[in-house]
Amino acid sequence: METPARLLDAYRLRLKRRRLLWQAWRRRGELTPVSDRTAAIRRDDILCFATVRNEAVRLPWFLDHHRRLGVAQFLIVDNGSDDGTTEFLRAQPDVSLWSTQASYKASRFGMDWMVLLLARYGHGHWCLTVDADELLIYPHWDSRDLRALTGWLDGQGRRMFGAMMLDLYPKGPVAAHPYRAGEDPLAVLEWFDPSGYGIRVQEPMGNLWIQGGPRGRMFFAQEPRRAPTLNKVPLVKWHWRYAYVNSTHSLLPPPLNRIYDTDGGEAPSGLLLHTKFLHTVVDRAAEEKRRGEHFSNSAQYDRYYDALAENPDFWIPQSRRLTCWRALESLGLMSRGGWV
């Protein structure tokens, strides 16, 4: 039975979801279409949504990776790039591009733009919402594409698929490993933390809150509450009434956050390989610190940016080398969840 308190929570979350949708709708004027290829979207296409800023280095591989997985079209918001990102994306035949100079922070770190595009173009589609430094993998990803995965999820009656961010890093200082656009970033970022991730459930939305990884270990060991959030729900069969709340860490309505089983079983899940720690991160940290657009209380993360700017080495003897998805699954970082 629902207690009155829970019903009240549910009602509050409903109001919150509607407010988020309204807020996204109000920002429609901020997006200027650069190349609109959305007319080519077919009924069962899998779509990918992203907000980018100066990602010319990462985008070629990012697009190729997700293309190979069966993404039919990318819908991308370019937030004031000046490194050729715009020109590159405009030339891609499967990218619809919007540009904006508006504040990333004011747009809830791009989420208002994403929710707007998702509502407009994503309804009824499986939608992957990721950042340019995230590469989705999942059990069997090397032999089965996203159509196979989403087809199976449909059959299971699941509307969403969770994928935790797995921070990857090189061995040695991050800047000592130059990376050029188009190369496989996983050839440079070969290492990850196999365990040490702290998990709890966050009410009232019931989403998980996973923290830890190399950033938690290196920069937030004394104030773990501030460590980056790693849980994400990037792949959702979208409905125009849905809304991402806090990046893609959580969304509404609340049942969409139940990517985990609570009776001991393992639900299916994947990983977002996080390619943040390419050599570019060092220069970028200084710029992001100056812009203060990435955290709601940016000043408290100054030390984090300073540490990043100092060209850190995340590698320790306990780090694991990235091999195949089966190894990641047996470490318990993701699960096939019954998908044989």
Place this chain on the structure above:
Amino acid sequence: MSGPSSALVAPNGPLGFVMLCHTAFHRAAETARHWAERGCPVVIHVDRRVGRWSYDKFMADLSDLPNVRFSERFNCEWGTWGIVAATQKAAEVMLEEFPSVRHVYLASGSCLPLRPVKELIAYLDERPRTDFIESVTTEEVGWTIGGLNMERFTLRFPFSWRTQRWLFDRYVALQRRVGFRRTIPNGIVPHLGSQWWCLTRQTLSAILQGPDRTLYDRYFRRVWIPDESYFQTLVRQVSGNVESRSLTLSKFDFQGKPHIFYDDHLQLLRRSDCFVARKIWPNANRLYATFLSDDATAQAGGEPNPGKIDRLFSKAVERRVKGRPGLYMQSRFPNADWENGRTAAPYSVFQGFTDVFENFEGWLGKVTGTRVHGHLFAPDRVEFAGGEAVFNGAIPDSAALRDYNPRSFLANLIWATRGERQSFQFGPADNQTLNWFMALDGNAQISVISGAWAIPLFKSNRNFADIRREAARLQKIEIDHLAILRHSSAKARIRIWTLAEFIENPMEPLQTIVDEISPRSLRRLTEAPRMTDLAGFGQFLQNLRNQGMQPVLMGDFPAGGDLQPAEARRGRPYLVK
């Protein structure tokens, strides 16, 4: 219907296929063509809910084949009569139009032949009178959906399970409450089984042309999921030669939904030696290219043996339903008492042992060959074995990080060190958050020497008032902890001695603990840890008492003469010194 290229088609043989299709028609067409060209007539039923355009294209794709027919269309919603009606109609067409057919094989549009059809024909030729249909009584089936078994046959199901679940459940509950029961006609015994069968002409025609067909049809029309029971039940009325198994390889997940086969299952499917498999992912290009070519003859064919690949599927179901014990991750976060094992592996917790013995950690590591940590929950830092700053699994020694989420810390540590038993020290000065968690964890072996925390105080160079205050604090914490350990719901292996008890006879407890940690190396302890000097400890306790603090956890220490280990009496010179 015969097209210009009909010369390619072999003459009709003794085997015909009925195919039920509702999606991925290009694949169904490939499979139908494969069979038809090899002399197997095919009758296809297409779900009536499929649009005109797709249906016409499907028909056009196969229009050149003289031995392919399309039968009357029915709505085939899952769990309803439509599927049986479609099967009946298609089977009638088969029996009527293709007199050469002796065995009719019921397949779906997502089926794929794994072995050449002539091997299947040869197999059936050796068993010309046998009906292959899984048909078991309701008591024997292990699978049920919605908790319904025999009630499928005795209740009514006017509501859809897929789209009107609430009404479905309510109506079932209502019928149970009022005790409603349908009568089963002619006293037939309901049987259940896989929908995919292969029946002889004699049996099939006896079912379809039997005198009571109207009666049975009217009854089964209102049975739930009749496609799993209509033929399975009636075959028992007309056939004396039922081989109760399906020739179609089909695996089901924990929800009763069929597993889908993908390209990477190629070897697995080959290994099964089955004739036909379902269901196949329509984009599995490699599977279709491989199995629909005639090169497949190369492999040796034996008796179909789906059991060979069972392990993979049963393991997958187990992982989906039970998960890996002790794993907490993004898609497995069990509620309390649903963990199926709170931690991944056995571990040992020692309270007071390092206070009593001077070299306990080193000794224990040597004797048991396990990893022995210091106080993992110490207030200032995590005391990993060897003083490491980061331990296996990249777990740092930060106390702040540990205290932020102690349960994740311990679960991660035990998970990341699977295969190597962990032991650690614990005490009332440590973070006590996990006392309940560990007490309820069947993997924990908790050994406590109560009151031993007083020894470091006894040896410390602190003002007595501070010592008294600290002693009172630690005693209270340990009393609370012991109450948890003695609670009736505790599942850990818990042993508690008072300090006095333990000192009197330390070897026996140590032997018990060590035997439990490494049960295979049942040997007497030959080397003991060095016990700390306790001369004057009794007086120390008396001083505490004199100052108004009552030490209750140490057991009976005489104030004057000191307790001595009983080794001399037991005649074991190698024991504790």
